[in-house]
Amino acid sequence: MTIELRELTPRDELAFMEGLREWSGEALHWYSFAWKTGMSFSEMLDILSKERLGKDLPPGRVQHSMLYGFVDGVIIGRVSVRHTLNESLSQRGGHIGYAIAPRFRRKGYATALVAHALQYCRDLGLKDLLVTCSDSNEPSWRIIEHFHGKLQDRVWDDVDQETIRRYWINLG
Numbered sequence: 001m002t003i004e005l006r007e008l009t010p011r012d013e014l015a016f017m018e019g020l021r022e023w024s025g026e027a028l029h030w031y032s033f034a035w036k037t038g039m040s041f042s043e044m045l046d047i048l049s050k051e052r053l054g055k056d057l058p059p060g061r062v063q064h065s066m067l068y069g070f071v072d073g074v075i076i077g078r079v080s081v082r083h084t085l086n087e088s089l090s091q092r093g094g095h096i097g098y099a100i101a102p103r104f105r106r107k108g109y110a111t112a113l114v115a116h117a118l119q120y121c122r123d124l125g126l127k128d129l130l131v132t133c134s135d136s137n138e139p140s141w142r143i144i145e146h147f148h149g150k151l152q153d154r155v156w157d158d159v160d161q162e163t164i165r166r167y168w169i170n171l172g
């Protein structure tokens, strides 16, 4: 088994479309922020490339890399990496967000992808990562604590009407 976390390339169209099917009935943002029905794959790659380079960003968006997790060529999930924080991400969202397609959960994949993502963040020059999750999302806070995240606080999130946890992971 090989597991990798990387940006999409033009050769990943089939894998991306198959990965999309894993999320039918779920909120699409867990798979992609950029994808819209009817868009061509190359249009989406163009958006992702601009976001990664921080070019022509819409208001409120920060420089951002969308990385996909592949296991033996199949997309099992993704990690989104925000290169900087804005006010909204400082409140909730943080530097990284991750999701694994339902069928592939509880196999350690999110933990493995986050390990790769932390290295990606080190390579970007980041030193400390803010990572947030719902207080009730045990798999997510277990992952953060696995990487020695230090709990900053538990706060009420007015938007989602729930308590969230905010942690910092030091990249040493």
Ligand SMILES: CC(C)(COP(=O)(O)OP(=O)(O)OC[C@H]1O[C@@H](n2cnc3c(N)ncnc32)[C@H](O)[C@@H]1OP(=O)(O)O)[C@@H](O)C(=O)NCCC(=O)NCCS
Residues within 6 Å of the ligand: 030, 097, 098, 099, 100, 101, 104, 105, 106, 107, 108, 109, 110, 111, 112, 132, 133, 134, 137, 138, 139, 140, 142, 143, 146
């Ligand atoms: C959160 C999510 C990414 C976890 O993915 P995953 O691949 O199942 O996670 P892992 O297999 O790496 O497990 C991570 C830890 O959570 C635990 N875990 C996994 N599923 C669990 C569950 N349903 N209940 C309790 N613990 C669980 C695992 O045992 C592991 O803990 P450990 O390291 O102490 O043994 C996945 O559930 C998901 O995509 N959820 C929807 C999106 C989401 O909530 N993303 C996080 C936003 S902050």
